[in-house]
Amino acid sequence: MxxxxxxxxxxxxxxxxxxxxxxxxxxxxxxxxxxxxxxxxxxxxxxxxxxxxxxxxxxxxxxxxxxxxxxxxxxxxxxxxxxxxxxxxxxxxxxxxxxxxxxxxxxxxxxxxxxxxxxxxxxxxPLVGLTTWQAFHEILKLKPGQKILIHAGAGGVGTFAIQLAKQMGAYVATTASDKGYELVKSLGADEIINYKQQDFEGILKNYDAVFDTLGGETLEKSFNVLKAQGKIVSVSGLPNRKFAIQNNLGLLKTILFSIVSRKMTALEKKHDATYHFLFMKPSGEQLSHIKKQVEEGKIRxxxxxxxxxxxxxxxxxxxxxxxxxxxxxxxxx
Structure with missing residues (x-):
């Protein structure tokens, strides 16, 4: 083949x-x-x-x-x-x-x-759907009326995430460029930040959750938009000690990830927030749930x-x- x-x-x-x-x-x-x-x-x-x-x-x-x-x-x-x-x-x-x-x-x-x-x-x-499903249902446990910032709303993960968050009853802010504005608006985004012209961390406050697909400086700045005990899920940040323990990765990687994620741990303490690194798991069962939503016209x-x-x-x-x-x-x- x-x-x-x-x-x-x-x-x-x-x-x-x-x-x-x-x-x-x-x-x-x-x-x-x-x-x-x-x-x-x-x-x-x-x-x-x-x-x-x-x-x-x-x-x-x-x-x-x-x-x-x-x-x-x-x-x-x-x-x-x-x-x-x-x-x-x-x-x-x-x-x-x-x-x-x-x-x-x-x-x-x-x-x-x-x-x-x-x-x-x-x-x-499958990949964007499962990633978002696990972030929203398993980690964030997103509830109706909660406020979530979804980075890169016009991207592969972002376009799915906006739709799922709206289906779950959340208020959605997202970052996008001029070229992505109409797309993310059509998907249901409530507030759109033009990341080329505006600083999201200076505009958005008291959010329950952030879904990060970019990592780096964007991830670090995202702590500023959270309310106390808010949560950040990232697929592009660094794995931390919590991730190593939850996935039974052994003592060596637990120590290693503790060291490389020290900045995230400090930001968690400073902002009274929790940071989760997500490495999505395959699941035919969750894909069946996504299939149902797609067939009902709730997600495209x-x-x-x-x-x-x-x-x-x-x-x-x-x-x-x-x-x-x-x-x-x-x-x-």
Whole structure:
């Protein structure tokens, strides 16, 4: 089968199209013929070696973290799917590789795709949907009437997050440029901060929560908008001691993460707030909840471009510019 691989870590390492064997399946796995896959920042973070503290991969590595397609084979103990089912999913982190013609994936990591979406639209949702679902339902426990700041509202995660937060009854502020203004407004954002002209931390106050996808200085400034006992969830900040303990990462990484996240710990104490680093987990069950919301018209996918599989490198380069509004999807079939 055709697949896009990297052969080593590094920022300038190109994707290479190669021929590799079709993967085998275990008794709880399904073999999916991939119709579409989406580009996510984690794809180039993996390439750059930025997640090596959390995950190490053997090279060459087939990249890609979410997909849609059709079930070709089912393992002997698979109970939820049959041959021909149209599915979407995010494989567990040890089994990534969606930039390929076929994928072997555990049935627990997959859901039937929303019936009202194309394969390209469905492929745009698993990673951003699960990330947001876990941030809002499991960590923030967002309640109606609460105020949340969602950074980069016109991005892949942001466009989904605004919609889910509104469905949960929250008041949503977001940051966007002039080019993203109309999009985030159409998704339901209540307050829009033009980050090129305004300082969000000087305008927004007494927020219950912040959802950060940018990290760095933006994350640090976000503490200023929180009320006492507010919460920040970040997918781009540094993992901390709490994350290491919750994920049973062992003493060495617990100490290491305590050291690298000292600034976050100091900001937590200064602002009487809590900081959570989120490394999303696959869940077919949560994708089924998202499927229901999509089929009911409560959430819609936002796609910037659909790009042929052969041009995967161009697609990653474009997403890295930060200019994409919504998701960029690779079309296989």
């Amino acid at each position: 055709k697949a896009m691989v990297i052969k080593r870590y590094g920022k300038d390492v190109p994707l290479q199209q190669v021929e590799v064997p079709i993967p085998t399946i275990g008794e709880k796995d399904i073999l999916v013929e991939i119709y579409a896959a989406s580009i996510n920042p984690v794809d180039y973070k993996i390439r750059d070696g930025k997640v090596k503290m959390l995950l190490t991969y053997q090279m060459p590595l087939i990249v890609g973290n979410d997909f849609s397609g059709k079930v070709l084979k089912a393992g002997a103990k698979v109970t939820n799917f049959k041959i021909g089912d149209e599915v979407y999913g995010r494989p567990r982190k040890t089994r990534i590789g969606t930039f390929a013609e076929y994928l072997s994936v555990h049935e627990d990591d997959v859901s039937l795709k929303p019936k009202n979406l194309s394969f390209e639209e469905a492929a745009s949702l 996918p936002i796609i910037d471009q659909i790009i042929p599989f052969e041009d995967a490198q161009k697609a990653i380069n474009y997403v890295e510019t930060g200019k994409a509004k919504g998701k960029v999807v690779l079309k296989m079939k």
